[in-house]
Amino acid sequence: MLKKTLLPTILLILAYGFWVSPDFKEIAAGVSIFLFGMLFLEDGFKAFTGGVLEKLLQKTTDKTWKSLLFGVVSTSIMQSSSLVSVITISFISAGLVTLVAGIGIIFGANIGTTTGAWLVAAFGLKVKISAYAMPMLVFGIVLSFQKSKYLKGAGAVLAGLGFLFLGIHYMKEGFEAFKDSFDLASLAVAGYPGLFLFAAIGAAATVVMQSSHATLVLILTALAASQITYENGLALAIGANVGTTITAIIGSLSANVEGKRLAGAHLIFNVVTGVVAIAFIHQFVLAVDVVSNSVGIAADNYTMKLAVFHTLFNLAGVLLMVPLIHRMSEFLIKSLPEKAKDLAEPQYLSDAAIEFPETVLKALKKEVWHLFDSAFEIMAHGINLHRTEILTSPDLEKTIDDDREVHEFDMDELYESKVKVLYSAIVDFISNSQAHMSSDFSEEMYRLRRAAGEIVECVKHVKHLRKNTTKYMLSDNEHIREEYNNLRYQIAMILREIYRLRGEEEFDHAIAILEMDELKAEIQSAHTDLDVRVTGILRDDRITPIMATSLLNDFNYVDETSRNLLDTAQALLFSHSDLVAEAAQEVVLDEDEIEKASAA
Amino acid sequence: MKFSELVEKAEKLVGKHEQGRRIKPKKLGKLQQLLSDKKSRYEAKLAETDDPGKRHKLETRLRVVSAQLEKSKQLQAAD
Numbered sequence: 001m002l003k004k005t006l007l008p009t010i011l012l013i014l015a016y017g018f019w020v021s022p023d024f025k026e027i028a029a030g031v032s033i034f035l036f037g038m039l040f041l042e043d044g045f046k047a048f049t050g051g052v053l054e055k056l057l058q059k060t061t062d063k064t065w066k067s068l069l070f071g072v073v074s075t076s077i078m079q080s081s082s083l084v085s086v087i088t089i090s091f092i093s094a095g096l097v098t099l100v101a102g103i104g105i106i107f108g109a110n111i112g113t114t115t116g117a118w119l120v121a122a123f124g125l126k127v128k129i130s131a132y133a134m135p136m137l138v139f140g141i142v143l144s145f146q147k148s149k150y151l152k153g154a155g156a157v158l159a160g161l162g163f164l165f166l167g168i169h170y171m172k173e174g175f176e177a178f179k180d181s182f183d184l185a186s187l188a189v190a191g192y193p194g195l196f197l198f199a200a201i202g203a204a205a206t207v208v209m210q211s212s213h214a215t216l217v218l219i220l221t222a223l224a225a226s227q228i229t230y231e232n233g234l235a236l237a238i239g240a241n242v243g244t245t246i247t248a249i250i251g252s253l254s255a256n257v258e259g260k261r262l263a264g265a266h267l268i269f270n271v272v273t274g275v276v277a278i279a280f281i282h283q284f285v286l287a288v289d290v291v292s293n294s295v296g297i298a299a300d301n302y303t304m305k306l307a308v309f310h311t312l313f314n315l316a317g318v319l320l321m322v323p324l325i326h327r328m329s330e331f332l333i334k335s336l337p338e339k340a341k342d343l344a345e346p347q348y349l350s351d352a353a354i355e356f357p358e359t360v361l362k363a364l365k366k367e368v369w370h371l372f373d374s375a376f377e378i379m380a381h382g383i384n385l386h387r388t389e390i391l392t393s394p395d396l397e398k399t400i401d402d403d404r405e406v407h408e409f410d411m412d413e414l415y416e417s418k419v420k421v422l423y424s425a426i427v428d429f430i431s432n433s434q435a436h437m438s439s440d441f442s443e444e445m446y447r448l449r450r451a452a453g454e455i456v457e458c459v460k461h462v463k464h465l466r467k468n469t470t471k472y473m474l475s476d477n478e479h480i481r482e483e484y485n486n487l488r489y490q491i492a493m494i495l496r497e498i499y500r501l502r503g504e505e506e507f508d509h510a511i512a513i514l515e516m517d518e519l520k521a522e523i524q525s526a527h528t529d530l531d532v533r534v535t536g537i538l539r540d541d542r543i544t545p546i547m548a549t550s551l552l553n554d555f556n557y558v559d560e561t562s563r564n565l566l567d568t569a570q571a572l573l574f575s576h577s578d579l580v581a582e583a584a585q586e587v588v589l590d591e592d593e594i595e596k597a598s599a600a
Numbered sequence: 601m602k603f604s605e606l607v608e609k610a611e612k613l614v615g616k617h618e619q620g621r622r623i624k625p626k627k628l629g630k631l632q633q634l635l636s637d638k639k640s641r642y643e644a645k646l647a648e649t650d651d652p653g654k655r656h657k658l659e660t661r662l663r664v665v666s667a668q669l670e671k672s673k674q675l676q677a678a679d
Contacts, residue, residue: 511634514668518661525660580634583627587672589664597663 026174027218034167034214037160040140044156061101064325068318071108081113081212081244085266089252089259089350099258099329103265107321110241110269110314116213117237117307133169136162168217195235195278198228202239207246215240216310220303230302234281237310238274245270256347261332268328273317287312346370346425354433357441364445367426368452368572369502374418375455376495379561381407381414382462383469383488390492391499400489401482406470411463419459426452444574451571454564461557461564462491468550479542483533483551487558490526494519494562498569509573510584516566517589517597523562524598530555628676635669 017024061067075084085106092102136158143155206215219236222228228236245267252263277284288309289299297304321328348366380387384407385400393399430449434442465487472484497519501512530551538548574585589597642662649655 510631511638514635514665517668518664521660521664522657525656579627580630583631583672586675587628587631587668589667589671593667593671594664597667598660 023174027171028174030167030170030174031214031218032167033163033170034217037163037165037167040156040160040163044153044158044160061097061105064100064104064322067097067101067104068108068111068322071105071110072112073108074105075109075112076115081109084109084112085245085262087356089262092258092262099261099265099332100325102258102262103269103325103328104322106262106266107269107318107325110273111311111318113212113244114307114311114314117216117310133162133165136165167214168221171217171221192278195231195238195281198232198235199239199242199274199278202236202241203243204239205236206240206243212240212244215243216306220306223302223306230305231281231285233302233306234284234309235278237306238277238313241314242267242270242274256350257336259350261329261336264332264336265328269317269321272321273313276316276320277313284309284313284316346422346429349425349429351432354429357437360429360433360437361441361444361448364426364429364448365572367422367429368448368455368568371419371422371426371452371455372498372568372572374422375459376499378411378414378418378459379462379491379495381409382411382459382466383491384473385488385492390496396492396496397489400485400492404474406474411466415459415463419456423452423456447571447574451568454568458561458564458568461561465554465557465561468554472547472550477543477547479537480547480551483530483543484554486526486530487554490523490558491561491565494523494565498565501569501573510580513570513573513581513584514587516570517594520563520566520589520594521598523559524594527555527559528598628672632669632672632676635665635672639665639669 014028017028060070071084075081088097088102088105088109092099097105140155140157140159140162143151144159146152146155202215202219205218206212216237219228219233219240223230223233245263249263249267252259288305291308291312292299292301292305297308346367347370348363350363354360377387380390384405385403389399389403390396427449430445434445437445469484469488472480473488475481475484497515501515534543534548534551537543538545543551570585570588574581639662642658642665646655646658646662649658
């Protein structure tokens with residue numbers, strides 16, 4: 001309901017504002033142009049990602065100080081803490097960075113965002129920025145028409161900056177004229193209630209504009225036009241900091257629980273820092289005066305002093321919160337627990353990551369492994385075994401011979417709820433992200449899609465196999481019982497081996513890929529042995545012809561399942577960035593070569 | 601397709617081809633070392649066991665590793 005009425009309400013308020021005041025129109029246009037510039041900037045930076053940013057993140061966030069520094073630098077460059085936090089959420093969702101590292105980045109981003117305050121304070125109001133905006137826009141747009149991806153990106157960055165400057169110019173003009181018709185100072189309330197009120201206004205303005213920079217510009221222009229007092233300006237800046245978390249919260253809506261925890265960390269940091277800043281506002285004002293005096297900022301230069309305040313309170317926040325980073329992480333894990341293993345929900349596919357190819361592939365690979373885990377559970381029950389038995393039994397063959405417990409469950413229902421749903425999500429995610437992929441990445445993506453399809457086929461095969469397996473594993477005829485236990489063993493053994501090889505270190509993935517060929521040859525060899533055995537026991541009347549045909553049919557399902565599982569594992573263990581694994585992929589034997597090697 | 605696009609595609613293909621030529625021999629060499637070590641391990645295990653079932657499995661695995669080793673050598677020679 002709220003969602004439906006929010007947009008029309010905002011539009012109506014804006015329309016009313018335009019009708020009542022042409023100055024408001026100018027300010028709103030300035031904000032819009034500013035935000036349009038932000039969009040251009042984001043697009044421009046995205047042109048320079050595509051593997052590089054992702055790799056950089058991994059290497060630069062393995063320690064808290066590194067992740068802090070990363071947050072500072074990346075936000076200073078991109079000039080948007082919101083963009084950095086949304087990207088960080090996407091990485092956390094894909095499991096590329098830990099929650100602690102993610103929190104470090106967010107803390108750093110809060111310091112990085114203060115450079116924006118300095119830029120705005122230094123250039124935004126003193127220089128006739130529209131003079132710079134126009135050439136930037138022209139050069140930017142000319143460049144953005146070029147074919148080269150990087151020239152296009154540079155053009156978008158330049159045009160973005162041009163629009164930012166132009167937006168600032170309009171906001172400034174609007175406020176200059178606006179100050180005679182509307183007085184923000186009339187809202188002023190003395191003491192702490194006033195500070196909280198202006199902090200709330202700052203937060204609300206940032207939520208609406210989706211940019212703390214834009215709010216900061218508004219504050220500075222309002223300050224320069226004497227619309228608000230210095231202290232109100234500080235409270236607005238504190239509120240803007242809190243309001244900026246809304247972008248991260250929106251970004252986390254489509255993320256997994258880790259992403260939500262990070263958005264929670266962002267909110268806690270900004271609220272705690274804001275409350276501390278308001279509580280110690282007089283001490284902060286004093287500190288700002290001391291710093292301003294020592295660097296030669298004039299006592300009445302409130303725009304620069306606001307930038308000093310912005311920097312000081314964010315720094316204080318980081319100093320206060322960094323020692324608590326691990327506790328915060330523990331608190332968030334406790335308060336936002338992972339759902340009790342709901343395997344049907346995709347865990348790694350986040351729309352926030354869709355434009356970063358390396359992240360998309362890693363998320364996708366994890367999701368296909370997740371599908372594999374779901375399928376493993378169903379297949380294990382399908383052959384009347386427990387997952388733990390398969391993974392931990394010291395003598396799997398004996399366990400299977402001894403375990404004659406039938407697992408009662410609806411395999412069709414489990415297939416629909418745990419496999420099909422996940423497979424659909426994977427296929428949907430691939431089709432959405434394909435547009436952002438180069439040929440190198442889409443090849444691996446295709447490989448992963450095929451792997452997911454093969455997993456689904458495996459579950460279907462086990463479904464067909466289940467009826468006879470359940471019937472004959474309980475049979476009094478020890479020969480048919482033994483043969484069906486062999487079939488159960490083959491599937492269980494393959495699943496167990498894949499899990500063992502999956503746990504190998506990164507470098508050994510090459511050997512793991514090739515070891516799948518050995519298992520394929522064992523299956524081939526088992527097929528030949530079975531043909532000989534079945535002919536023998538049928539001839540000796542130890543099993544009926546019906547039993548023999550069932551066995552041979554079911555062996556085909558087992559054969560197909562085993563091969564599909566091994567092909568899937570080979571695809572999942574492959575990585576285009578692991579060159580030895582890439583070489584191993586070329587050495588993998590084809591069907592004829594396997595057949596030849598399996599023949600004694 | 602415009603000529604410039606054709607040239608761009610051709611350059612990409614040549615780039616990939618050259619990259620492949622540069623990477624493969626070195627990595628194939630590393631892989632061969634890993635496979636040779638594995639082959640030696642299987643041969644040692646085979647010499648230690650008398651169990652016909654285990655021997656049969658080990659012999660199958662040994663043949664696969666030998667075939668992979670052979671294939672990697674052929675790939676290296678082709679480069």
